[in-house]
Amino acid sequence: MATKHRGVTALDRMRSRLERVDMECSACGYEDDGGRWRSTTDGSRVHYSHICPRCGRVRKRTYTL
DSSP states (O other): OOOOOOOSSHHHHHHHHHHHHOOBOTTTOOBOTTOOOEEEEOSSEEEEEEEOTTTOOEEEEEEEO
């Protein structure tokens, strides 16, 4: 697995954690070692998403601030 740079904010650190431990697609089992989780926020929640490059499944995680 590729080494990822850790972020300086809590949101960056959570994305780095997801990229270290949650890169296997729950639909097809593909391990996306080079993938990235995207993040957005609406001010009260942070939404992370990852699209599997093999099957296209979108996985989401939402955290309330």
